[in-house]
Structures are given as C-alpha cells and as structure tokens.
Amino acid sequence: ETGVTQSPTHLIKTRGQQVTLRCSSQSGHNTVSWYQQALGQGPQFIFQYYREEENGRGNFPPRFSGLQFPNYSSELNVNALELDDSALYLCASSLGGAGPGTQYFGPGTRLLVL
C-alpha cells in the first residue's frame, strides 16, 4: 500500500505566474482535500474532491481551482500568483467523502512566490 505523494517538493515562481501542484492519493482512497499552511500557522482548508467532483470549499478565491482524475489523483491550480500564496500546500486523502474517515497527508509542496 503506497502513501500519499505530492510533486514537486519545492517550487519557486514569480508574481502573476500560474502553478500546478499534484497529489496521488493513498491506494483505495476516493477523496482528496487540499490545504494551505502558511509559516507558523495551521493548515487551512482550500477544497475537497470526492469522486471527481468538488465537495466543499474554504475561503479561497476562484483563482484556486482543482481537478480530480478517475484514478483519484488530484491537481491544485493557482492562477495569478501573489506573494501571500507562498506556503506549504498539503493534500490529504481519505475514504468516503465527508465522513469522519481518517485523512492521510502527503509531505507537501513548498511554494515560494517572488
């Protein structure tokens, strides 16, 4: 059984650019959630995908968008990058949509926007 993997591990972009982050969920999991963790803070919920549909969203602007694929892997896309988007981006996979199933986190992608 493989765990949650994310790519790339680190990324540097400039303001105004676009970025795509990728996540492979744990084997058998059909739900992926994305979180943004700024330095010194806890993770903040961006959105969740369940069976390829967005299934809940936090307080993030529309320039944060996502996809989930038939194999349940997922992408997070951020357009028009801003300096404040610099953060660790975590994805977590689980089974069962909105239920209290345990979420398994990947190691994260650290994004730096200059």
Added chain:
Amino acid sequence: DQQVKQNSPSLSVQEGRISILNCDYTNSMFDYFLWYKKYPAEGPTFLISISSIKDKNEDGRFTVFLNKSAKHLSLHIVPSQPGDSAVYFCAARDNTNAGKSTFGDGTTLTVKP
C-alpha cells in the same frame, strides 16, 4: 476569527512526565475533533480523534478529553518520550461543510531526555 485555538505555541516536558496540550474552539457545529502530529519535512500524521458524543478517548499513551460545555479539548501523553517531540495540531470538523477540517496553529512539544 480563528475558530480553533491552541494558545500555547510551545511546551517543554521531561521524559516520563505527562504532556498536556490544550485546544479551544468557538463553533458549536463542530462534531468531531482530531489531533495530528507533524515532524519537519513531513505531512501531519493522524494521532487520535473524538466524537462530540463522547468525553474521553484513549489509545495507548494518548488520551483526548472533550469538554463540550467549555468548548475545550486536551491531549494527554503519558509517559512522554523524546520521540514525541513534534508539532501537535488540533483540528475540528462540522457536518455543514463537507470534509473541511479547521486546524489550530499548533503547539511545539519538546520532550527532554
């Protein structure tokens, strides 16, 4: 307005003693609470959880207590070990926003040998 608060950014305890990490919340709709542990360069790892219908859940050295009237929960680690040194996050879920977990800002626990 932060709905989940961990008011102690750091905690230091001696090996073998009890570690108590605290968490307060404001949203009455939260019905499930979780604790995660995070080592540097790794994602958070689930530790223990508790449903709002319970007031205590125990798993080995880890016990979580929930006081709904005070909107307060705590994680007890007994006995503490140096390998427990990590950042601990408290998180809460409600059933009005599917799948969303709201996290506190974490407490860094250092267990001294």
